[in-house]
Amino acid sequence: MLSIGTLFAVAVVVTVALAALIALRPELTRGRAGRVLAFVALFLLPALLTAGGLKAHMEQAKSTEFCLSCHVMEPYGESLWTEDPAYLAASHFQNRRVPRDAACYSCHTDYTMFGDVHAKVRGMRHVWVEFVTGPPPPEEIELYSPYKNRECLHCHAGARAFLENELHAEILAELRSEEMSCLDCHGDVHDVATVAERERWTAPAEVEE
Amino acid sequence: MTGPRARSETVEPARLERRLRLAAVLVVLGLAVEAVSFAALHAAAFFAFLAPGALLVGVGIVLYLWSIASDRG
Numbered sequence: 001m002l003s004i005g006t007l008f009a010v011a012v013v014v015t016v017a018l019a020a021l022i023a024l025r026p027e028l029t030r031g032r033a034g035r036v037l038a039f040v041a042l043f044l045l046p047a048l049l050t051a052g053g054l055k056a057h058m059e060q061a062k063s064t065e066f067c068l069s070c071h072v073m074e075p076y077g078e079s080l081w082t083e084d085p086a087y088l089a090a091s092h093f094q095n096r097r098v099p100r101d102a103a104c105y106s107c108h109t110d111y112t113m114f115g116d117v118h119a120k121v122r123g124m125r126h127v128w129v130e131f132v133t134g135p136p137p138p139e140e141i142e143l144y145s146p147y148k149n150r151e152c153l154h155c156h157a158g159a160r161a162f163l164e165n166e167l168h169a170e171i172l173a174e175l176r177s178e179e180m181s182c183l184d185c186h187g188d189v190h191d192v193a194t195v196a197e198r199e200r201w202t203a204p205a206e207v208e209e
Numbered sequence: 210m211t212g213p214r215a216r217s218e219t220v221e222p223a224r225l226e227r228r229l230r231l232a233a234v235l236v237v238l239g240l241a242v243e244a245v246s247f248a249a250l251h252a253a254a255f256f257a258f259l260a261p262g263a264l265l266v267g268v269g270i271v272l273y274l275w276s277i278a279s280d281r282g
Contacts, residue, residue: 012240012243016241019236019240026229026233029226030222041233042229049240053246054258057255057258060255066250066252069252
């Protein structure tokens with residue numbers, strides 16, 4: 001059975017071959033069949049392939065590897081391996097509370113109707129900053145807006161450990177209305193300024209992916 | 210037939226074919242860049258896919274559409 005990737009590659013090769021044929025012999029387009037060929041090779045297939053390729057790239061952009069491919073993000077990636085369980089990002093990553101291959105995206109997307117779109121627009125902006133305007137130093141990077149409890153509660157609300165915590169039960173209304181921030185108590189998240197000085201957790205080889 | 214109309218009929222196909230050839234070259238180059246961009250999972254690969262990859266394909270498509278829309282044959 002052919003995979004989507006293989007079909008995509010075959011479609012690209014066929015389209016390039018057809019477009020190259022028109023580039024080499026444009027006189028073919030004088031006939032009806034040639035005009036249909038030009039429509040398929042110069043409009044239909046390139047448009048479909050580019051749209052499909054963009055979708056595939058957008059999906060790949062959710063991966064932790066993609067986020068950490070920018071040099072400025074390396075300390076943030078390193079902070080996921082901090083030994084101290086008080087660090088929120090590290091404890092989520094190491095205990096698989098978020099999928100390791102989509103760790104950044106799991107916490108930094110908006111869990112709303114168009115959250116994926118907003119996250120991807122922000123990602124496009126990050127790519128622009130990385131390659132065109134230049135990023136700030138890692139310790140000066142800030143969120144565009146205060147982190148919303150909604151992103152935490154997307155997973156934690158309804159979870160047994162969360163519900164059975166009496167303090168959480170007492171302040172749940174404030175958390176839902178964003179009057180209180182989860183980060184008021186759980187404020188150590190990445191702290192990239194000191195990450196190099198902290199001890200690093202090394203996963204046993206048999207469980208590391 | 211002689212005169213401006215005859216000249217138009219002989220010149221226009223050549224101009225159309227030149228534009229189609231250019232559009233095809235742009236599409237081929239753009240698709241090649243797009244294909245190569247999948248070789249790496251990196252922000253630079255994504256950037257390469259968009260510009261120049263998708264940009265070349267987009268310009269090629271627009272040139273193709275403009276060519277057939279402005280063709281009087």
